[in-house]
Amino acid sequence: MNSNLESYRFEDFLLDESFQRWSLSTAEKSEREFWSEYYLTHQEQHEAMDRAKVSIQQMNRTEPEVDASHIEAAWEQVDEMTSSPVVRMRPITWMSIAASVAIMIVASYLYLRDTAPTYVSYQTGYGQVSxxxxxxxxxxxxxxxxxxxxxxxxxxxxxxxxxxxxxxxxxxxxxxxxxxxxxxxxxxxxxxxxxxxxxxxxxxxxxxxxxxxxxxxxxxxxxxxxxxxxxxxxxxxxxxxxxxxxxxxxxxDSWLERKLVFANTPLSEVAILIQDHYGVAVELSDELKDRRLSGEIPNKNLELLLKALKVTHDLEISHDKNIVTINQSRHKP
CATH class of the missing domain: 2.60.120.1440 (Jelly Rolls)
Incomplete structure (x- = not known):
């Protein structure tokens, strides 16, 4: 399977044999699981994948079989109803039209792919600054x-x-x-x-x-x-x-120094920032959603950030796997 799937566009999915099998429900279990998981985790490619899947399914749609005797009987009825001979043309099947259209679509996209601008991507993961x-x-x-x-x-x-x-x-x-x-x-x-x-x-x-x-x-x-x-x-x-x-x-711009500066910032916004930055889910108690924070805290890693929030703003914070829970501190001086 191609290791550069994240750069795939419509025509790439269309020509990928593994993706074709998944689209037609003929893939093995491992392929089915791979593409299903890939689809769930790459929302930015949904449009291209959906279009390619529909095109593949349409191009592989089978026509119902028609008995040859029925076709011959129909032509005989036409002959009887007309005074001049009828030239019997070879019927153009839906599949032949679809195949021709598919060839034109793929050829057009291949041309556009060769003439379209080429881009270089730079990306960071959760918790990474580059x-x-x-x-x-x-x-x-x-x-x-x-x-x-x-x-x-x-x-x-x-x-x-x-x-x-x-x-x-x-x-x-x-x-x-x-x-x-x-x-x-x-x-x-x-x-x-x-x-x-x-x-x-x-x-x-x-x-x-x-x-x-x-x-x-x-x-x-x-x-x-x-x-x-x-x-x-x-x-x-x-x-x-x-x-x-x-x-x-x-x-x-404090994030450039791996710090966060709050100025009367709602804790609900801080929760969203943590989710986006570290890829974790943050559960915030209702009583804290409107609470506002001010000050500067380090942001070199998630654990250091949570510890600083807990100490400087008197919060109860727990981190279990990919879930961070923030509650009001029950500590009594």
């Missing part, structure tokens, strides 16, 4: 559970583009001699710069851009905004709104 140097010298720091894609061949392109597919990344953009613009794209948000330092975070409910140094142009659904250092742009995905406000920069 530094990446891009071809132009730009430094990117990826927060935990984050992924960016960079188009190859920047020297031959009119601009430099980075796709933030998930998570959070901090950019220290290098100015080039030819002043090529630098674009960071996350969902429908595009950040354009020449040389500056900024942070982009792509979450489930919002995309945030924080400018630490320099100047950037932010574009969202036809609305453009020039941002100044110390400003945070927040794009709410639910109501498609863009707001810009002044913030304390330290609160948004």
């Amino acid at each position: 530094n990446v140097t891009l071809p132009d010298g730009t430094e990117v720091t990826l927060n935990a559970n984050s992924r960016i894609k960079v188009e190859e061949g920047w020297s031959d392109l009119d601009s430099r583009k980075v796709l933030l597919e998930k998570g959070e990344a901090f950019f220290e953009v290098t100015k080039t001699a030819d002043k090529k613009p630098f674009h960071v794209i996350s969902d429908e948000v595009t950040v354009t710069v020449l040389g500056t330092e900024f942070n982009v975070k792509s979450g489930k409910s919002a995309t945030q851009v924080m400018l630490r140094e320099g100047k950037i142009n932010l574009s969202y659904r036809g609305v453009e905004r020039i941002m100044k250092p110390g400003e945070l742009a927040n794009v709410d995905k639910a109501n498609s709104s863009l707001t810009v406000s002044e913030v304390e920069v330290r609160q948004y």
